[in-house]
Amino acid sequence: MLTVDEYGRLRRAHRDGMSIREIARTFRHSRRKVRQVLAEPEPKPYVRGRSHCPKLGAFHGVIDQILTDDESAPPKQRHTAMQVFRRLVAEEGYRGGYDAVRRYIGKRRRRARPTFIPLDHEPGQRQEADFGHIYVDFPDGRRQVAVLLLTWA
Numbered sequence: 001m002l003t004v005d006e007y008g009r010l011r012r013a014h015r016d017g018m019s020i021r022e023i024a025r026t027f028r029h030s031r032r033k034v035r036q037v038l039a040e041p042e043p044k045p046y047v048r049g050r051s052h053c054p055k056l057g058a059f060h061g062v063i064d065q066i067l068t069d070d071e072s073a074p075p076k077q078r079h080t081a082m083q084v085f086r087r088l089v090a091e092e093g094y095r096g097g098y099d100a101v102r103r104y105i106g107k108r109r110r111r112a113r114p115t116f117i118p119l120d121h122e123p124g125q126r127q128e129a130d131f132g133h134i135y136v137d138f139p140d141g142r143r144q145v146a147v148l149l150l151t152w153a
Helices: 003-017 020-027 031-041 057-071 081-091 098-112
Strands: 127-136 141-152
Touching: 003 031, 003 127, 020 031, 057 098, 057 127, 081 098
Parallel strands: none
Antiparallel strands: 127 141
16 A cells, blocks of 8 residues: 555656556556556545355354343342353354454444443532633733633533
8 A cells, every 4th residue: 555655756756757667567567557646636444344254144143141240230240251252162052253243243242332421410519620720911021920710510
């Protein structure tokens, strides 16, 4: 994969009159790659290919069931990804790899995690204070002044 700098070097060389063959020889790229760089206005961003897990697909329901059962269990008794993988191999006959199980569980847990905790306070019950320094322009020049900001929630 070429960087933006390499794209620029190849395009400048072509602009300055070098042929595609010369550019390919000088910068050690194929002529096909040089043509591709010259045809595109800017480099394409890297996009990770979608990983297919054909062996794991049939076991999504089992994993989901294990994870939903874990939600009501105490934190110390919940399954780790490795424990889920071992259960799939022993009980269900799963023949795939651990990494696919780990990735699926990670996605599932991230989806179920709350993204924020709303702060709800009655008016006048909470106050925030920030202390810092700012620069103020006075008639005799700019000086640093200490500031305390109080905000009622």
